[in-house]
Amino acid sequence: MKQLKISKNYLLLKNWWESIDLTNYEKSFFNREIISFNQQLFRLKEKKIRIGAYGKxxxxKSSVLNSLLQANIFKTNIINGTTREIKAEEWDIKDLTLNSVELLDFPGFDFCDIKFPDKVYSCINHSDIILFIVSGDLNRNELNEIISLIKNGKKIIVTFNKIDLFNKNELKEIIESIKFKLPKDFNIPIILNHGKNLKNYLSKIINQHGEIFLTLNSLQLADKLFLEIKEQRLKKRQKLAQSTIGKFSTIKASTVALNPFILFDIAGSFALDTALISELSKIYGLNLKGESARKIFKNISINNLFLGATQVGVNTSFNLVRKVILLTAPFTNGLSLLPYGPIAIxxxxIAVHSTKILGKLAAKEIFKKSKASFIEPYILLNNINFNEPEIFKHINIYLTKRNLNDNFVSFLP
Ligand SMILES: Nc1nc2c(ncn2[C@@H]2O[C@H](COP(=O)(O)OP(=O)(O)O)[C@@H](O)[C@H]2O)c(=O)[nH]1
Ligand SMILES: [Mg+2]
Incomplete structure (x- = not known):
């Protein structure tokens, strides 16, 4: 039953990943992210969980991992935390439902920014569980790190090390203080590192929830990568959409300017507008033609298009005309409207103004439509049935933050 779940999620993710259809440009642009996501997918398939030790x-950190491994694998105390490399080692624990556990030793977060901040960040992202190691009460920096990890949807276990430095009462006080400072909703465990305490706790967690944390992290990574790819695609399309709208504005402005007294040739203008919508839809991968483009045009209220047009028309004083020339200049590609007189201008x-608004609104409509055709990993995340309330909370906070980031309106023309 349990085994079915992880392989089902693996297949869902793998299918999603194959459906993404990256361009060559994207493959090289996101090269590093792609490699590390492929590795995560592999770990999911092979049921290899990763636990990272993080902290000041x-x-x-290195000592705690060594005590789990019962060997001096990770170097300790090289001039107080100058370890800048991320090291990994397999941890042999018996009676595991997963196939393997990998322990990762990170440089202290106060040293992370110096050399490879991206690499550290990426490795933390690729740890399915984080041991957040402290050796006393939490300071402000530690608390900030913890909060940011949680907001990123990470599962953390606060591990209290060097407890031999405190007496019983002091320990009790410090633990109370840490509990008080930690975000309340998440039941973040605080585990004392003495004897086999941590090892036992970790084996229990891995056996009970290891598969879920591995799956959850893989889905979150897929989702983060997806958002990055989507943002990049939208930025590229934004430029294209803007220049297309500009082109159509120019055509319309010059047509109108050359026939100032005919007013709008309504039929001609309508044809131009639907042609613009059709062009925009191609940019957003929808390819709307004829009736579908006209439908979008109808959905965009005509009133919206002429919003501001009346304001332009009320006053034909010379100053306003000059202002309008300046305003129009970028959209008429240098075509001077001066010879055609104020009405033409x-x-x-008005033509430029309404075409710009039409383009923006149409792009939004088209984007909404094209969005539905994407499969987004967060939908998989939403559909997975995680019964444990604690895990449910982790998904929720991730989704809440994610939905704030998923506002792509600023990348539309
Ligand atoms: N008293 C005490 N010292 C410890 C304990 N664990 C580690 N240390 C010492 O703390 C120092 C830093 O340890 P290290 O593992 O290198 O820290 P890291 O920078 O977080 O990896 C070393 O001198 C360790 O010997 C502990 O439980 N008690
Ligand atoms: Mg270390």
């Missing part, structure tokens, strides 16, 4: 330098300005 000198708190005993105002009409051209």
């Amino acid at each position: 330098s000198g708190v005993g 105002i009409q051209a300005a």
